[in-house]
Amino acid sequence: MLKTLEKKDENVAAVMRRLGEQARAAAHPLAIASSAAKNAALDAMAEAILHREEHILAANAIDMENGRKAGLADSFLDRLKLSSDRIRAMADGIRAIAALKDPIGDVIAEWDRPNGLHIERVRTPLGVIGVIYESRPNVTADAGALCIKAGNAVILRGGSDSVNSSAAIHACLVDGLASAGLPEEAIQLVPTTDRAAVGEMLKGLHGAIDVIIPRGGRRLVERVQTEARVPVFAHLEGICHVYVDRSARLDMATEIVVNAKMRRTGICGAAETLLVDRAVASTHLVPILDALAEAGCEIRADSETRALYSAARPAADADWVTEYLDAIISVKLVDGIGGAIDHVERFSSHHTEAIVAEDAAAVARFFNEIDSAILLHNASTQFADGGEFGMGAEIGIATGKMHARGPVGVEQLTSFKYRVRGSGQIRP
Amino acid sequence: MLKTLEKKDENVAAVMRRLGEQARAAAHPLAIASSAAKNAALDAMAEAILHREEHILAANAIDMENGRKAGLADSFLDRLKLSSDRIRAMADGIRAIAALKDPIGDVIAEWDRPNGLHIERVRTPLGVIGVIYESRPNVTADAGALCIKAGNAVILRGGSDSVNSSAAIHACLVDGLASAGLPEEAIQLVPTTDRAAVGEMLKGLHGAIDVIIPRGGRRLVERVQTEARVPVFAHLEGICHVYVDRSARLDMATEIVVNAKMRRTGICGAAETLLVDRAVASTHLVPILDALAEAGCEIRADSETRALYSAARPAADADWVTEYLDAIISVKLVDGIGGAIDHVERFSSHHTEAIVAEDAAAVARFFNEIDSAILLHNASTQFADGGEFGMGAEIGIATGKMHARGPVGVEQLTSFKYRVRGSGQIRP
Numbered sequence: 001m002l003k004t005l006e007k008k009d010e011n012v013a014a015v016m017r018r019l020g021e022q023a024r025a026a027a028h029p030l031a032i033a034s035s036a037a038k039n040a041a042l043d044a045m046a047e048a049i050l051h052r053e054e055h056i057l058a059a060n061a062i063d064m065e066n067g068r069k070a071g072l073a074d075s076f077l078d079r080l081k082l083s084s085d086r087i088r089a090m091a092d093g094i095r096a097i098a099a100l101k102d103p104i105g106d107v108i109a110e111w112d113r114p115n116g117l118h119i120e121r122v123r124t125p126l127g128v129i130g131v132i133y134e135s136r137p138n139v140t141a142d143a144g145a146l147c148i149k150a151g152n153a154v155i156l157r158g159g160s161d162s163v164n165s166s167a168a169i170h171a172c173l174v175d176g177l178a179s180a181g182l183p184e185e186a187i188q189l190v191p192t193t194d195r196a197a198v199g200e201m202l203k204g205l206h207g208a209i210d211v212i213i214p215r216g217g218r219r220l221v222e223r224v225q226t227e228a229r230v231p232v233f234a235h236l237e238g239i240c241h242v243y244v245d246r247s248a249r250l251d252m253a254t255e256i257v258v259n260a261k262m263r264r265t266g267i268c269g270a271a272e273t274l275l276v277d278r279a280v281a282s283t284h285l286v287p288i289l290d291a292l293a294e295a296g297c298e299i300r301a302d303s304e305t306r307a308l309y310s311a312a313r314p315a316a317d318a319d320w321v322t323e324y325l326d327a328i329i330s331v332k333l334v335d336g337i338g339g340a341i342d343h344v345e346r347f348s349s350h351h352t353e354a355i356v357a358e359d360a361a362a363v364a365r366f367f368n369e370i371d372s373a374i375l376l377h378n379a380s381t382q383f384a385d386g387g388e389f390g391m392g393a394e395i396g397i398a399t400g401k402m403h404a405r406g407p408v409g410v411e412q413l414t415s416f417k418y419r420v421r422g423s424g425q426i427r428p
Numbered sequence: 429m430l431k432t433l434e435k436k437d438e439n440v441a442a443v444m445r446r447l448g449e450q451a452r453a454a455a456h457p458l459a460i461a462s463s464a465a466k467n468a469a470l471d472a473m474a475e476a477i478l479h480r481e482e483h484i485l486a487a488n489a490i491d492m493e494n495g496r497k498a499g500l501a502d503s504f505l506d507r508l509k510l511s512s513d514r515i516r517a518m519a520d521g522i523r524a525i526a527a528l529k530d531p532i533g534d535v536i537a538e539w540d541r542p543n544g545l546h547i548e549r550v551r552t553p554l555g556v557i558g559v560i561y562e563s564r565p566n567v568t569a570d571a572g573a574l575c576i577k578a579g580n581a582v583i584l585r586g587g588s589d590s591v592n593s594s595a596a597i598h599a600c601l602v603d604g605l606a607s608a609g610l611p612e613e614a615i616q617l618v619p620t621t622d623r624a625a626v627g628e629m630l631k632g633l634h635g636a637i638d639v640i641i642p643r644g645g646r647r648l649v650e651r652v653q654t655e656a657r658v659p660v661f662a663h664l665e666g667i668c669h670v671y672v673d674r675s676a677r678l679d680m681a682t683e684i685v686v687n688a689k690m691r692r693t694g695i696c697g698a699a700e701t702l703l704v705d706r707a708v709a710s711t712h713l714v715p716i717l718d719a720l721a722e723a724g725c726e727i728r729a730d731s732e733t734r735a736l737y738s739a740a741r742p743a744a745d746a747d748w749v750t751e752y753l754d755a756i757i758s759v760k761l762v763d764g765i766g767g768a769i770d771h772v773e774r775f776s777s778h779h780t781e782a783i784v785a786e787d788a789a790a791v792a793r794f795f796n797e798i799d800s801a802i803l804l805h806n807a808s809t810q811f812a813d814g815g816e817f818g819m820g821a822e823i824g825i826a827t828g829k830m831h832a833r834g835p836v837g838v839e840q841l842t843s844f845k846y847r848v849r850g851s852g853q854i855r856p
Contacts, residue, residue, distance in 0.1 A: 028773070032797050105796075113818055117807055124799060126829055210829060231659055231830045252852040259854035345456070367847050368533075369460050371552060379545055379850030388855070389846070390541055401554055401638060401843035402659045403831040415829035418817070419795050422807030424680040426687035427816070 016200035019188050020208025023128045026183035027153040031125045035102035037180050042098035042145055045176030046091040053087050059168035067161050079135045080162055090138050094145045100392045103411050104151045118421045123414045125151030127210035130201045132157045134216035137165035144173045144187045146395055150413035153186045160193035204230040215396050233408055234400035237323040238268030238351035240381045243340040245357035246279035253356040254291045259380040262295045266325045268397055269352050269384030273330045275340045281333050301331040320347045337362040341369050348372055351399050352384040373406040444628035448636030450613035451556045455581040458614045459553045463530035465608050470526035470573055473604030474519040481515050487596035495589050507563045508590055518566050522573045528820045531839050532579045546849045551842045553579030555638035558629045560585045562644035565593035572601045572615045574823055578841035581614045588621035632658040643824050661836055662828035665751040666696030666779035668809045671768040673785035674707035681784040682719045687808040690723045694753045696825055697780050697812030703768045706761045729759040748775045765790040769797050776800055779827050780812040801834040
């Protein structure tokens with residue numbers, strides 16, 4: 001029922017090279033495809049996914065069975081598992097992407113020159129995007145659909161544990177492309193679980209890949225950053241901070257800290273470190289830590305904090321650079337806004353940081369002097385999300401500073417070019 | 429008089445590592461420096477360059493003498509040579525950069541969310557920029573000043589033949605920084621001519637360099653693209669095309685083609701290939717080629733063109749992918765706009781292309797289907813220039829699609845971050 005995923009008679013480099021050539025060839029028709037054609041393809045993909053629910057669940061059952069035999073952790077199996085609900089959510093996600101405004105051809109800026117030339121900067125697709133991800137099979141659908149919406153071809157390399165699920169989903173995406181008259185090769189799924197395929201993608205497949213987007217844990221991202229010879233939208237870990245300034249309202253600070261840490265602990269925008277202004281240690285620290293503890297959070301603190309809150313465990317050096325992704329928080333007293341900035345600039349992964357304060361001067365320094373992708377004032381770090389930003393679906397949060405930063409949505413998957421209109425101008 | 433450029437007691441990697449650390453440390457104060465401080469530094473740099481003209485000319489005389497002894501080509505020596513005029517132009521260039529609007533802190537976009545969050549996307553510096561260039565010592569001043577204006581620290585690695593000239597100019601830039609109270613380490617000049625230093629820069633100096641900008645010939649750019657482990661603003665060669673459509677006015681086409689090719693043949697926006705619509709071969713081809721020949725241009729053409737214009741030499745396959753940077757043009761007849769698009773997409777370096785046409789449908793296809801950084805309608809390719817675009821000084825024309833594309837001016841040397849203002853919002 002499933003496609004043969006291994007082509008044992010060919011070596012990985014040759015398979016990948018052909019994949020790259022096919023994606024590159026598909027990129028041009030995709031780049032000039034109409035919005036209507038792209039949206040028709042996306043709607044057909046969603047339709048196909050709903051239609052073939054049983055088939056996808058059967059494929060997923062094989063992956064789950066293999067995963068259990070291989071002794072995968074429960075949390076891993078939970079990410080791998082599909083259900084009717086999750087399949088419906090996948091289809092809804094693709095339809096939401098279809099409903100987004102088409103970014104391609106958008107005039108981002110335009111101006112006239114004294115010599116009469118009219119210059120426009122217009123959005124264009126990036127070309128071919130390589131997405132390398134781990135266990136969640138739904139990334140196949142999300143990433144594929146987002147790339148198509150932005151007029152890009154895409155090469156998807158899912159985790160080896162979700163290979164059957166991803167192949168079943170991929171077949172739906174390809175059918176959607178075909179039904180809208182778009183090239184089927186615009187969404188390629190790497191047909192081998194050989195890890196050498198990732199190496200080939202990171203080398204860029206002889207110029208066929210324009211950018212790599214890794215979506216996964218620290219080890220994947222580190223491999224990508226070490227090996228990639230093409231641009232990468234880096235998604236480092238989220239070591240996110242909440243700083244409670246001396247001017248903070250205690251009730252607001254407490255609500256924001258508890259939400260930033262505990263609403264969902266496993267997302268990259270979850271807070272990992274709480275910094276409290278030493279000036280309000282005596283009034284603010286204990287109530288906030290009590291609320292965290294009551295919500296089930298383990299507290300690891302510096303010695304000063306522990307002197308005021310003895311239930312805290314001692315924090316080790318490693319705690320300031322650890323993304324717990326769990327109900328654990330590190331806590332430190334700092335010397336006002338300056339101390340907070342120093343700590344964040346030293347230990348942050350430059351993902352997302354929040355300040356709780358009423359003092360405009362402290363907020364201005366926080367916003368000006370900290371160079372993280374997302375800075376929030378009097379709001380929870382858990383808003384670090386493309387949907388919450390109003391950008392629609394996202395493929396992740398970029399922590400690098402090149403091209404894309406923060407939520408990577410459909411606009412961030414584009415480039416631009418200049419169109420210059422003249423009436424015979426030559427340069428003197 | 430000149431600084432000692434070689435530190436023989438240290439290895440190159442150690443020297444470069446320290447350089448990177450110093451630049452990284454300088455990047456933060458530079459990033460939060462006021463516009464006034466940055467502009468004061470730039471003005472003081474220009475002042476210092478004018479003041480020390482004699483000193484700079486003396487250093488340049490040493491480079492010229494060494495260059496002559498080494499048997500460098502005249503064209504190379506011409507690029508290396510400084511004069512009073514060139515020194516004044518350098519100072520004027522820095523002042524023009526000072527006069528540009530400061531991009532840092534600019535709100536690029538802002539919007540409100542239904543939950544009351546107000547989101548701003550604001551420009552930030554990139555961080556530390558590595559610039560690798562060749563013979564022209566004035567790049568030291570241009571690149572240094574542009575990076576400072578955009579709040580970045582910069583590591584400059586000039587050509588080994590211009591080492592004394594670059595050092596003398598660099599000393600003026602450092603004095604300008606110091607006089608405005610900005611860190612002197614914000615503009616570093618690599619103090620060794622060892623080529624291993626370039627290798628260290630391309631490896632990113634242990635995270636100290638955010639982006640590399642190569643400015644030089646094909647060999648330099650190829651080395652950078654092969655070895656770089658950090659993002660690169662690619663500046664490939666400019667294999668620029670002019671397409672003369674059947675709807676073109678002959679007088680306009682002739683003027684534009686001659687200007688695009690012959691105004692200055694050595695710049696990257698100079699045309700290298702002329703494509704003429706077969707439908708107007710009998711009327712347009714000969715007059716245009718006559719005008720080129722009269723202007724002193726050698727013509728290398730396909731056999732069809734030669735049948736109509738016997739003075740042309742035969743074009744070899746290599747001619748379609750050669751950046752002559754000289755008074756030579758390759759010429760081909762094509763099958764209308766579709767044929768022109770096919771040729772350009774196959775052979776272009778995606779720098780700049782122009783169409784001469786009166787037919788709006790042909791122009792629309794040219795603008796839509798060709799994916800080059802700059803597309804022009806009824807205007808010369810020689811307008812491919814940051815100054816001509818109204819962007820002020822530029823550090824080159826990027827042919828890649830990531831982050832910067834087209835002229836790389838002060839705005840292109842920035843990144844952005846999000847500032848989110850709330851009033852206690854937590855995520856449900």
